[in-house]
Amino acid sequence: MELNGNAKVGIVGLGLMGTSIATALLINGQEVMAVSPVLSETDQTAPDRIRHALEECYAEGLSTARADDLFQNITFTSKYTDLKSCWLVMECVLEDLKVKQDVYRKIESSVPDEVIIATNTSAIPISMLQNYLNVPERFFGIHWAEPAYTSKFLEIICGEKSLLEIGEQLYAITKKWGKEPTLVRKDIRGFITNRIMYAMYREAFYLVENGYATIEDVDRACKNDGGHWMTFCGLFRYMDLTGLQAYHSVMKDLFPELSNQTTVPKLIDDIAKEGGNGIFNGKGFYEYSSEEAKVWESTFEKFKFDINRLSSTYTDKTKDISSLKTKK
Numbered sequence: 001m002e003l004n005g006n007a008k009v010g011i012v013g014l015g016l017m018g019t020s021i022a023t024a025l026l027i028n029g030q031e032v033m034a035v036s037p038v039l040s041e042t043d044q045t046a047p048d049r050i051r052h053a054l055e056e057c058y059a060e061g062l063s064t065a066r067a068d069d070l071f072q073n074i075t076f077t078s079k080y081t082d083l084k085s086c087w088l089v090m091e092c093v094l095e096d097l098k099v100k101q102d103v104y105r106k107i108e109s110s111v112p113d114e115v116i117i118a119t120n121t122s123a124i125p126i127s128m129l130q131n132y133l134n135v136p137e138r139f140f141g142i143h144w145a146e147p148a149y150t151s152k153f154l155e156i157i158c159g160e161k162s163l164l165e166i167g168e169q170l171y172a173i174t175k176k177w178g179k180e181p182t183l184v185r186k187d188i189r190g191f192i193t194n195r196i197m198y199a200m201y202r203e204a205f206y207l208v209e210n211g212y213a214t215i216e217d218v219d220r221a222c223k224n225d226g227g228h229w230m231t232f233c234g235l236f237r238y239m240d241l242t243g244l245q246a247y248h249s250v251m252k253d254l255f256p257e258l259s260n261q262t263t264v265p266k267l268i269d270d271i272a273k274e275g276g277n278g279i280f281n282g283k284g285f286y287e288y289s290s291e292e293a294k295v296w297e298s299t300f301e302k303f304k305f306d307i308n309r310l311s312s313t314y315t316d317k318t319k320d321i322s323s324l325k326t327k328k
């Protein structure tokens with residue numbers, strides 16, 4: 001089966017990720033059918049948020065086309081049946097099994113059997129979601145990172161019943177969206193990066209909850225250690241670059257002492273149960289006045305374009321040698 005990557009891409013759900021993904025597709029020349037079946041408050045502001053992101057992309061040089069021109073390539077609708085002309089439909093709705101199941105039923109009853117259906121789930125196994133579909137072979141995870149239009153991250157995940165051959169085609173097509181995708185050939189909860197990141201989050205809570213360091217110190221250490229090199233290379237390359245013998249010795253003694261807690265840490269549980277949502281309501285691991293929250297938000301907006309430029313420079317510099325193979 002040959003995928004027609006030139007037709008429209010459908011997005012269902014226009015919350016934070018749906019709008020960010022729509023922007024990423026538009027700046028890379030892809031036409032979009034944006035479906036918001038539930039007109040929640042966030043969905044109502046979606047067109048404005050997409051237009052604003054497109055303007056930012058133009059101003060920062062990430063797109064050579066103006067927002068007004070790109071905006072012609074997106075259609076907003078509340079009807080699932082408008083998805084019938086798409087080659088791919090990406091579900092970006094709440095991380096809730098029941099909601100996702102209902103959405104797949106509605107997508108499947110609106111599109112032909114050859115249309116690829118994908119989910120942006122953060123961590124629900126693709127093989128589990130796949131069971132909700134009548135044609136499970138055409139179902140994949142396409143996992144984006146926020147902000148989808150500045151990050152080159154994309155994971156394509158095959159469930160037990162997905163056709164690997166289609167996964168490989170998706171991998172090739174998504175490179176044209178300016179991504180450096182990874183293909184997860186065998187499904188696992190959390191995929192690649194969430195497994196790695198959540199192992200880090202767990203250890204961060206362990207250090208703070210047990211009094212070894214403050215939240216500020218853990219943040220500062222991460223920013224200046226991993227944050228210093230992770231945009232340049234991944235974990236395995238970094239061990240090669242700095243001499244892997246030392247890592248081998250440290251692992252023997254350190255691994256048995258790392259946290260293996262299986263419950264949600266009390267520190268986040270308490271804040272979450274009191275309704276804390278970080279900069280969105282000023283209550284998180286830090287407290288924010290509305291001015292402070294705005295400054296963090298706008299500084300991060302600026303940073304995401306700068307880091308995109310920096311990583312592109314270094315991808316170009318290393319691309320001649322990037323064909324070197326790993327040992328295994």
Ligand SMILES: NC(=O)c1ccc[n+]([C@@H]2O[C@H](COP(=O)([O-])OP(=O)(O)OC[C@H]3O[C@@H](n4cnc5c(N)ncnc54)[C@H](O)[C@@H]3O)[C@@H](O)[C@H]2O)c1
Pocket residue numbers: 012013014015016017018036037038039040042043092093094095096099103120121122123143144145146
């Ligand atoms: N936020 C992130 O950084 C991030 C990163 C990667 C993946 N994800 C995943 O992306 C998905 C969407 O996350 P988000 O952050 O955009 O959430 P969000 O809360 O911003 O948006 C959720 C969307 O779901 C829609 N929705 C709610 N109930 C619905 C229903 N019954 N039928 C149809 N649509 C419904 C809402 O209208 C809204 O558009 C989730 O699966 C999440 O785990 C999020």
